[in-house]
Amino acid sequence: MEKQFTATKVVDARGTFCPGPLMELIKAYKSAKTNDIISLYSTDTGTKRDAAAWISKSGNELIGVFDREGYYEIVMKKTK
Template identity: 35%
Template sequence: MSELRISKTLDVRGMYCPGPVLETAKAIKQINVGEVLEVLATDPAAKPDIEAWARRTGNQILDIKQDNGVTRILIKRVK
């Protein structure tokens, strides 16, 4: 995967549902359409929650990696 330019990083490690999704929804509005938001979360529910949120809002999940209990999600703002 080519190196993506990340416009904003949202660190919600240590925060639990529904915090990560609410913060993601707020943060995506702070970047421009076409830019990429990186979310770092430790809540196991963050991955399915943010995937569902992205489908619902029409934003695009580019990548999800899980490493040492931290989930890193890259989301492209589509609209």
């Protein structure tokens, strides 16, 4: 069962390659407010692990990594 969330911001990085999607996510994170939910769309497979690792390492909350049709959705909550 997928956790329920409503994204405050959607970063659509589909079609860009490593490290593009992660850089886009960090940019969005920096301009976000605490408790904002940021959702990253990516078609780059490396990003699936890389972005999830960054979210955990930076001390934020990883809500989940979901397989969508033809892309991944990686969702985080800004807690720091």
